[in-house]
Amino acid sequence: MKKLDTICVQGGYKPKSGEPRVVPIVQSTTYYYEKAGEMADLFDLKSEGYFYTRLANPTVDAFEKKLTELDGGVLGIATASGMSATLLAILNIAGAGDNIVASRAIYGGSYNLFSVTLPKYGIQCRFFDPDDSQEDIEKLVDDKTRAIFAETIANPTIVVLDFEKLSNIAKKHKVLFMVDNTLVTPVLCRPLDFGANIVIYSSSKYLDGHAVALGGCIVDGGNFDFTATNRYEEFLKPDESYHGLVYASLGKTAFGVKCRVQMMRDLGAIMSPENAFLTNLGMETLALRMERHSENARKVAEYLSKHPKVEWILHPSLEENKYYDLANKYMPKGQGGMMSFGVKGGSEKASKFMEALKMIAIVTHVADSRSCVLHPASTTHRQLSSADLEAIGIKDNLIRLSVGIENADDIIEDIEQALAQI
Template sequence: MSKSWKIETQAVQGTYAPKATEARIPTICQSTTFKYDSAEHVAKLFDLDLPDPFYTRLGNPTTDAFEGKIALMEGGVGALATSSGQAATALSIMNICRAGQHIVTAGTLYGGTYSLFANTLPKLGIEVSFVNPDSSAEEIKKHFRPETKALFAETIGNPGLNVLDFEKFSAVARATGVPLLIDNTFPTPYLCRPLDHGADIVIHSATKYIDGHASSLGGVIVDGGKFDWTSGKFPELTEPDSSYHGLRYVEKFGPSAYIVKARAQYMRDLGVTPSPFNSFLFHQGLTTLPLRMERHSANALALAHFLQGHPKVSWVNYPGLESHPSYPLAQRYMPKGASGVLTFGIKGAREAGIRFMEATRIIALVVHVGDARSCVLHPASTTHRQLSEAQQIASGVTPDLIRLSVGIEHIDDLIADVEQALNAG
């Protein structure tokens, strides 16, 4: 294993290194617990003196292999796999933020994350301020308070598909003394490595492109290992933890303090653990991730160009298009491609959108993105139907909006399917 390998090699070889006669790929360790020969060994495990597995809620050999590979690919010092992307996001915040404290986040978020921040975290006493990511650094700083503990954003906003200005957001985080947490689900580490651009913690919904085949729910947090937790703003990491005999995370674990604490405290207490089988599938998914992301990005760009010239399409939103407002940022931070999700406006609005969604043949109507298979959704009539039209528009969902998650099928077949669906009815 080498950090100097190209990411394509890291994806294939990872951190798993079998010895002679051992399985070439990590096996599924479908066991809750593990055997030991002495009380001293178990005591060292529970004192966090050894990294050996001792209960699958806290660690499992199959999950270890996935965590090691994604940490390597993102350029981090360690990772923690979770049972869902939502769990990864929640733990990433709770690990450094408690009741009475506060975070700042870009407002252009996936709906599930927005709901977590707007509804659930406040019930736990954690306040959240939403900012426009296009605002100036000085305007964003105005939302910070003495009790602010983190700045959060997505590399590519969902569903707006805006690309984050890492230089601006990382500068704000440094100036205010908080870590920058980035959801990197849409680009994956193949297209963008946020830790290379000033981020401190990276989060993924592994359910999407990492799995890549719509088979498993999961998430992961990657620790960059470079943030200085000793400023006095994060006593959870520098002061004694009474549940581990007064252990101080930064003192004992150094650059890995954040991710060790997330596992030792919050995975221990909340138990949002992935199954070993799902971890096995995520590890396998990473093996082909670079190949798939190349194809997703190429297909999405080609389809976006086709849609731009179609008479039944009023607008196309894809950061790989030169006409997109985020195109310069996409070229800077994602030169290998802008991932596989695009949106467009269909003439005829809601009714035309429903007809299109129901008329596609190859492209499936599912509530999902990031699959090897292409997916379509008309949010106004499905996922956002509980909202009024004014509320939908405020959330970025217009009556004419179609979302396509472009898969890895042949582009000619995808274009033909989109064209016949646009002409249906």
């Protein structure tokens, strides 16, 4: 296998003689075939190719293949956004009457999807505290559980996932273990190496890295045996809507193929070719960027941890952080640029500090090359009640800082002058 930094640059696309060296944007919804039979073979999955961009497109395919190779998976399905990746992954295995067991420490949009929207369609979510014991989390799993869901590093609470604890439960109960790896990327941690079965991304973050293309991806690890359990009935019986295909009979690609031919066909949340092109381009520097994000974050976290106006700071590179050992175990090369901290004086001082920043901008986004800050309680998480905020560990003075790849001294200087003003 090629090294990860090489895959970032060259993975997913191999031109033939005379073809463009750079993945081209194939801006076409449709594909031409001379014979009807060729098209029929594509529909029957007897041959590989493209027939309609809602199902597959060469530019999107190159992105999916690169990310799948980075993660060590078998099949990737690119989506219009990170949210649609999570939604499709869940709908691929759960329906009315089923449940998922999820960490409370997840991105606010995913929390809302699980706690408000999915229950409207009959899929319940049982939340656990990431620090709960294996035994306590296991009590939430029953015969209707279809997935265990968590984030590698949670946005914005910076909780590091204990892969071993959750994969033990998933393996014991033969239930899929899904991990949102957005804030770490496969360059720093490959969830499939630690027991995950499905990896989910918002590619709008570090994968793109430049805040230009919305997108997401589901990577099928190909390491779950759907024939070893009766939990996923839909995989074991013929899908009459797709020529009677029995997905489990496909072996390693069962989850991914079902997701594409059934979910993508019916829900259509595919990534656009242009966004795939931009994301692919961004990913060429992913390994370099993640190294720099992590290094800068380590320096900024160290600085903040010693500042008298800072009440608390969460970044797993700090020895005092309660997830320091887990982070060293699962992402020893670095932990990315995301951190949270609270300034003394509560919400009011937090806003004042953010407004005093000159280079670091207040934006909703995180995890791109430019440093930015956000006050989740009044923005991304404002739909959540105070009880929900409390439950997912978001304090009113929490400032989410996404450390970019500028010079670390300049980032610290900006923070320093803003802290001096409060």
